[in-house]
Amino acid sequence: MLKFVRTRAVASLISLVGLLVMVFFLSRLTGDPAALFLPVEASAEMKEQFRELHGLNDPLLVQFTRYVGDVVTGDFGESLRKARPALDVVLEAFTWTLWLAVITMTLVAGAAIVVGSLAAFRAGGFFDRLASVISLIGASVPDFWIAIVAIVVFSVNLAWLPTSGTGSLLHWILPIAVLFIRPFGIIVQVVRGSMIGALSSAYVKTARAKGVKSGPIIFVHALRNAMLPVITVLGDQAASLLNGAVIVETIFGFPGVGKLMIDSILQRDFNVVLAAILVTALAIFLMNLLIDLAYALLDPRIRH
Amino acid sequence: MADHLLEVRNLSVEFHTAVGVVKAVRNISYHLDRGETLAILGESGSGKSVSSSAIMNLIDMPPGRISSGEILLDGVDLLTMPAHERRQVNGRRVAMIFQDPLSHLNPVYTVGWQIREALTTHGTAAAKAASEALRLLTRVGIPEPERSLGKYPHEFSGGQRQRVMIAMALALRPDLLIADEPTTALDVTVQAEVLALLEELQQETGMAILIITHDLGVVAEVADRVVVMEKGVLVETGTVREVYKNPQHPYTKKLIAAAPGKGDMHAPAARVEPVLSVHDVRKRYGSFEALKGISFDLMPGETMAVVGESGSGKSTLARILLRLDEPDSGKALWKGRDLFTMSPAELYKLRRDLQMVFQDPTQSLNPRMTVYQLISEAWVIHPDILPKARWRERVAELLMQVGLGPEHMGRYPHQFSGGQRQRIAIARALALEPQLIICDEAVSALDVSVQAQVIALLDKLRKEMSIAFIFIAHDLPVVRDFADHVMVMQKGNVVELGTVRDVFETPRQDYTRALLAAGLDPDPDVQAEHRAARLQRAS
Numbered sequence: 110m111l112k113f114v115r116t117r118a119v120a121s122l123i124s125l126v127g128l129l130v131m132v133f134f135l136s137r138l139t140g141d142p143a144a145l146f147l148p149v150e151a152s153a154e155m156k157e158q159f160r161e162l163h164g165l166n167d168p169l170l171v172q173f174t175r176y177v178g179d180v181v182t183g184d185f186g187e188s189l190r191k192a193r194p195a196l197d198v199v200l201e202a203f204t205w206t207l208w209l210a211v212i213t214m215t216l217v218a219g220a221a222i223v224v225g226s227l228a229a230f231r232a233g234g235f236f237d238r239l240a241s242v243i244s245l246i247g248a249s250v251p252d253f254w255i256a257i258v259a260i261v262v263f264s265v266n267l268a269w270l271p272t273s274g275t276g277s278l279l280h281w282i283l284p285i286a287v288l289f290i291r292p293f294g295i296i297v298q299v300v301r302g303s304m305i306g307a308l309s310s311a312y313v314k315t316a317r318a319k320g321v322k323s324g325p326i327i328f329v330h331a332l333r334n335a336m337l338p339v340i341t342v343l344g345d346q347a348a349s350l351l352n353g354a355v356i357v358e359t360i361f362g363f364p365g366v367g368k369l370m371i372d373s374i375l376q377r378d379f380n381v382v383l384a385a386i387l388v389t390a391l392a393i394f395l396m397n398l399l400i401d402l403a404y405a406l407l408d409p410r411i412r413h
Numbered sequence: 414m415a416d417h418l419l420e421v422r423n424l425s426v427e428f429h430t431a432v433g434v435v436k437a438v439r440n441i442s443y444h445l446d447r448g449e450t451l452a453i454l455g456e457s458g459s460g461k462s463v464s465s466s467a468i469m470n471l472i473d474m475p476p477g478r479i480s481s482g483e484i485l486l487d488g489v490d491l492l493t494m495p496a497h498e499r500r501q502v503n504g505r506r507v508a509m510i511f512q513d514p515l516s517h518l519n520p521v522y523t524v525g526w527q528i529r530e531a532l533t534t535h536g537t538a539a540a541k542a543a544s545e546a547l548r549l550l551t552r553v554g555i556p557e558p559e560r561s562l563g564k565y566p567h568e569f570s571g572g573q574r575q576r577v578m579i580a581m582a583l584a585l586r587p588d589l590l591i592a593d594e595p596t597t598a599l600d601v602t603v604q605a606e607v608l609a610l611l612e613e614l615q616q617e618t619g620m621a622i623l624i625i626t627h628d629l630g631v632v633a634e635v636a637d638r639v640v641v642m643e644k645g646v647l648v649e650t651g652t653v654r655e656v657y658k659n660p661q662h663p664y665t666k667k668l669i670a671a672a673p674g675k676g677d678m679h680a681p682a683a684r685v686e687p688v689l690s691v692h693d694v695r696k697r698y699g700s701f702e703a704l705k706g707i708s709f710d711l712m713p714g715e716t717m718a719v720v721g722e723s724g725s726g727k728s729t730l731a732r733i734l735l736r737l738d739e740p741d742s743g744k745a746l747w748k749g750r751d752l753f754t755m756s757p758a759e760l761y762k763l764r765r766d767l768q769m770v771f772q773d774p775t776q777s778l779n780p781r782m783t784v785y786q787l788i789s790e791a792w793v794i795h796p797d798i799l800p801k802a803r804w805r806e807r808v809a810e811l812l813m814q815v816g817l818g819p820e821h822m823g824r825y826p827h828q829f830s831g832g833q834r835q836r837i838a839i840a841r842a843l844a845l846e847p848q849l850i851i852c853d854e855a856v857s858a859l860d861v862s863v864q865a866q867v868i869a870l871l872d873k874l875r876k877e878m879s880i881a882f883i884f885i886a887h888d889l890p891v892v893r894d895f896a897d898h899v900m901v902m903q904k905g906n907v908v909e910l911g912t913v914r915d916v917f918e919t920p921r922q923d924y925t926r927a928l929l930a931a932g933l934d935p936d937p938d939v940q941a942e943h944r945a946a947r948l949q950r951a952s
Binding site: 310311312314315316317318319320321322325330333334407408409410 | 469470471500501502503504505508509511513516517518519520521522530531534535565567578581582
């Protein structure tokens with residue numbers, strides 16, 4: 110088990126280093142930061158001064174070594190716009206996003222597993238058809254549209270909920286509800302398909318021959334076997350939320366990492382962009398490690 | 414009224430499918446008493462498992478429907494019982510074990526958990542269930558029972574898994590145990606052990622056993638009475654001896670006649686120049702030695718049967734001879750040239766001479782190709798064999814040769830029965846006019862009557878075209894009917910190699926004798942002698 114975790118962690122680390130290299134050189138490929146950062150009318154001296162200040166005149170490899178050295182010690186440089194360490198800015202935004210993702214995915218997982226399992230138990234029945242229609246709509250409707258409609262209905266017309274920003278628990282409801290819909294739609298379908306397979310398996314037949322009740326058959330015998338594909342998709346969906354639900358965060362003015370990234374790109378705040386990419390990447394690698402661990406916990410055959 | 418433990422009366426079950434209503438079981442009746450063993454004998458599609466599924470309430474409805482009949486357990490009809498009472502019957506009064514214990518045990522829970530669940534489901538306290546689980550696992554002969562409780566199904570061998578299933582089924586001492594092909598997937602020696610265990614447990618508990626099987630040998634070994642089924646209809650019933658010695662229905666007669674192991678044995682011709690000569694082939698996977706030095710010669714037109722239990726290395730040998738896997742050392746001279754050192758170009762030529770027929774024709778035939786495409790594909794790969802203008806004619810010839818017709822050319826594999834599919838696979842192998850065909854369990858998945866036909870076909874081809882066969886099988890009676898020479902393998906070694914008569918009539922090695930003794934004879938009298946001999950040896 111420990112060995113399993115170790116090999117996974119090493120593999121993740123290698124990918125992370127690769128990402129670091131790629132992010133650094135790609136950002137340099139977009140052009141001279143001095144030209145991008147300073148106003149168009151800036152003089153050549155100002156640009157030269159800027160380069161000198163940020164060490165941009167050194168050879169690229171020297172810059173890269175320095176960058177890696179800084180990153181390893183947790184120094185991502187200053188945010189050029191906010192005059193605070195870039196990492197602080199990113200971590201603050203990431204905390205918001207992390208909470209949003211954790212709450213949303215917990216609700217999605219719970220609801221989708223129950224709805225998908227019950228739909229599979231009576232496949233073709235009324236509840237199954239209802240669940241299929243709802244999940245298909247949920248998986249297909251674009252979230253920016255739902256977000257806007259939700260604001261119009263619940264904030265503007267009914268005036269039940271705030272339109273945007275943070276401050277109270279009420280502010281969380283609309284972003285979570287909007288982000289919930291798509292992954293819920295997708296995962297209900299995956300749970301249903303996987304559970305239909307598990308419920309028609311031979312070991313479920315054995316359980317029925319033992320006289321086990323329907324409840325334990327669905328939620329003890331079949332569900333654990335059906336969870337592997339579900340966890341994979343849950344992980345994918347959670348990753349896309351961790352990346353920052355860019356559109357939804359922007360619409361609701363939610364101060365998460367997605368909104369921060371868009372703002373920083375528009376403002377050419379490269380230190381923040383690089384820090385944001387690396388922090389979310391690290392978070393996604395950690396989450397994938399958790400998913401691998403969940404696999405091993407669920408299925409003893411993977412452990413060996 | 415309630416004089417029988419189980420009484421099935423006029424039971425009919427139908428399935429509503431896309432192609433219409435299939436009447437799986439039509440108006441069948443049988444009964445079973447305490448302490449008695451009843452066998453339901455039939456081939457695939459006979460409906461032999463359907464009535465037991467109805468007893469266990471395991472038929473999915475829809476698409477299934479019980480259209481008439483009663484299933485009385487101690488005089489009470491299970492089919493009209495309220496659902497919660499009905500569920501109390503399963504596991505407590507009637508229990509079931511299945512053919513493939515690996516897929517029938519839940520892979521993600523320990524066997525201890527699964528046995529305990531059988532008990533706690535019906536109200537046993539957790540502590541009592543834990544001690545009972547240990548007692549049961551010990552009783553069915555699982556080594557290190559205490560530690561085994563914490564193991565998962567994939568950590569056991571096939572025979573041990575079936576023992577675990579038995580422990581689980583018998584946890585609450587049911588009155589009736591239904592065993593659906595319980596030993597079909599097991600090696601002969603393991604089969605004998607599992608059947609013996611079932612009988613011992615029956616004597617201890619006085620339960621009745623309903624055993625569903627296609628194997629006359631199993632019937633002769635364990636059953637008191639037998640019910641023969643064909644296409645959903647009960648065609649004959651009686652004591653095992655009556656039915657075997659004096660069958661009334663033509664189907665029963667056919668089934669008994671088709672049982673392998675009764676014909677004349679081959680007398681191999683004098684040995685000349687071997688077509689294949691294998692020297693000291695070795696193969697290891699990590700620390701596991703799969704082959705520990707295998708040597709034999711094969712003459713043209715001769716059949717070499719390779720027998721052995723699972724793990725003996727017989728399939729590894731086949732894979733290596735086909736170069737699907739590389740040996741660690743050794744030589745295999747094909748007409749004097751070592752096929753292990755052949756270049757890809759030489760191998761391409763060799764493929765023409767060396768063909769393979771696999772166990773499961775459903776998987777080895779591409780479902781999206783017609784029979785014509787499947788057979789003529791060989792000539793697409795080896796275009797020099799036959800000009801394209803003659804392909805249709807030759808496919809028709811090959812189909813006739815294997816007992817099919819030219820009209821089958823445009824059809825797809827799923828439109829054929831299992832036996833017909835295996836004939837297509839054989840026709841495909843013949844398309845390249847090979848000199849050696851390796852058959853890996855090529856007839857094991859087929860019904861007895863079909864098996865006999867396929868064996869007869871292979872034997873005809875061997876004589877007419879002087880094709881040599883390497884015939885890998887675990888079924889000894891089939892080997893006895895078809896082989897010239899027999900090679901017995903155990904744990905990667907050749908333990909005995911000789912003519913079929915020598916191996917079957919005067920086996921020199923203990924392992925061969927044990928293997929032969931474990932085989933079941935369809936004749937109940939012969940089987941009774943075997944059994945007496947075995948018990949004598951044991952005591």
